[in-house]
Amino acid sequence: MNYKEAIKYLESFIDYEKRNDFNYASAIKLSRVRALLDGLGNPQKNFRSVHIAGTKGKGSICAFVYSMLKDGGIKAGLYTSPHLIDFKERIRISFPKDRTIDEAEIAALVARIKLFLDNFSKSSKFGPPSFFEVYTALAFLFFSIKKVEIAVIETGMGGRLDATNIIEPLVVGLAPISYDHTDKLGKTLESISKEKCGIIKEGAVVVTTEQDPRVMAVIKKAAADKKAALYAVGRDIKCETIAADTHGQAFNVRGLHAEYTLLRTPLLGKHQAANAAAAIGIVESLRPHGIMVCRHSITSGIRNVNWPGRLQVLGREPWIVLDGAQNEASARTLKDAVAELFSYKKLYLVFGVSSGKDIKGIAANLFPQADRIFLTRAATPRAIPPETVKKGLPEYEKKYTATLNVREAVELARREAKPEDMVLVTGSLFVVGEAMRYLENKAVRNEHKR
Numbered sequence: 408m409n410y411k412e413a414i415k416y417l418e419s420f421i422d423y424e425k426r427n428d429f430n431y432a433s434a435i436k437l438s439r440v441r442a443l444l445d446g447l448g449n450p451q452k453n454f455r456s457v458h459i460a461g462t463k464g465k466g467s468i469c470a471f472v473y474s475m476l477k478d479g480g481i482k483a484g485l486y487t488s489p490h491l492i493d494f495k496e497r498i499r500i501s502f503p504k505d506r507t508i509d510e511a512e513i514a515a516l517v518a519r520i521k522l523f524l525d526n527f528s529k530s531s532k533f534g535p536p537s538f539f540e541v542y543t544a545l546a547f548l549f550f551s552i553k554k555v556e557i558a559v560i561e562t563g564m565g566g567r568l569d570a571t572n573i574i575e576p577l578v579v580g581l582a583p584i585s586y587d588h589t590d591k592l593g594k595t596l597e598s599i600s601k602e603k604c605g606i607i608k609e610g611a612v613v614v615t616t617e618q619d620p621r622v623m624a625v626i627k628k629a630a631a632d633k634k635a636a637l638y639a640v641g642r643d644i645k646c647e648t649i650a651a652d653t654h655g656q657a658f659n660v661r662g663l664h665a666e667y668t669l670l671r672t673p674l675l676g677k678h679q680a681a682n683a684a685a686a687i688g689i690v691e692s693l694r695p696h697g698i699m700v701c702r703h704s705i706t707s708g709i710r711n712v713n714w715p716g717r718l719q720v721l722g723r724e725p726w727i728v729l730d731g732a733q734n735e736a737s738a739r740t741l742k743d744a745v746a747e748l749f750s751y752k753k754l755y756l757v758f759g760v761s762s763g764k765d766i767k768g769i770a771a772n773l774f775p776q777a778d779r780i781f782l783t784r785a786a787t788p789r790a791i792p793p794e795t796v797k798k799g800l801p802e803y804e805k806k807y808t809a810t811l812n813v814r815e816a817v818e819l820a821r822r823e824a825k826p827e828d829m830v831l832v833t834g835s836l837f838v839v840g841e842a843m844r845y846l847e848n849k850a851v852r853n854e855h856k857r
Contacts, residue, residue: 408517409510412514413518414494417541421537423435426788431568435537435570437570443531446527450548453554457472457579460581462584462587464616466717467674467717471683471686472689474711478707479708483558484499484501485500486499486546486558491716491840495510495513498546500553516545562603567601567605569605575608576606577693578689580613583618583736584618586768601629612636613637614685615637616684616685640684644660647659648677652748653675653720653723655675656671657669657670658670658680658684664691664694667702674717675718675748676744679718683709716843718730721843725751725828727846728831730833731836732834733760738772738833745831754829754831756774756781757832757838758782758783759785759816759835759838761791762790764791766799774803778806779806779823781820784838786837789837794809817845
């Protein structure tokens, strides 16, 4: 089996990342994942883990934690989703050098378990697994084979029923929790928070970013119920931004065990400094378990972190910025960061969104600032057609240009933008990924490096 055949096989499983027409409570079954991994020898029991959930920023926290572990010489794994360009992005290891899983490894893993998966799909009383469940199993199997010391695991959707929630993490991280997937996780912040807090295990350490008081109340109760120690950015961990520009930002953090001054990260936005502070708390909380990361490695890990598609600058004349903001809270954060960091004359917005998202909430933060809005859709069944967005938000009619795909939208925006303007691509990580693939082919990245 080669890589293309392996990917084709993996894509034969139902992919809930690309669909919205399913009942979350009945379609997502942790019991199925448990049976699946049991049949594979429970590879997740062969490494220790950190588990991170949240609405926005969980991937960034994962990237920070992994980068610090990597720079500390720890044999670490990283599992995140979704990918921007290639499936391989989802699975990384830090040794002997930082890299993603390669094509041959994916093909070999799929070939190894294909017969079992075929039989499981036909005979399991829980029904056939989903794409995310199978890929999660592949990640855990890969980490086990590679003998990682610890893996940093990002939840997919929610937490309680998520396929990743089969692990027993040493530390649980919680990124900011806000409204998203309300048709699946609940209509209130409290119900959404309960789903996210479902990853908290008995006796674990919990590190959270600053949260809405309603969210924090749920987190406190969940931690108390599980006898888990709880540390919060803003209360137990302090973060102070010193300076910020379009190349990165500098900040200080007072962690749980030490102070870190003049930290610098290439990730833009005050929210990323807060995410880094939470990540420091997570890494510090691993010390009692013998996973020691020194101050120098924490500093270098934050400086060397790589997490594309989040307020990422790919061009400067005009500004070309990509960000996967896909709910009201993240759109508001994006709006504030753009206003704080960038100077431009006109804003050309490339916007595409998936079903189930708060389109009006996102638009309220981004559409008024835009001079032109190029509506588009990613190549995924969940993408909402431009015409639907236009009908739902007719007040911005004069700003709209509907496009067939992301490539057309980006190219039209680039052609119209002057050197002093900005092209902002946002609304969905699927849109960002397609834009990134196109822009990299156009060598915009090289223009940025000059």
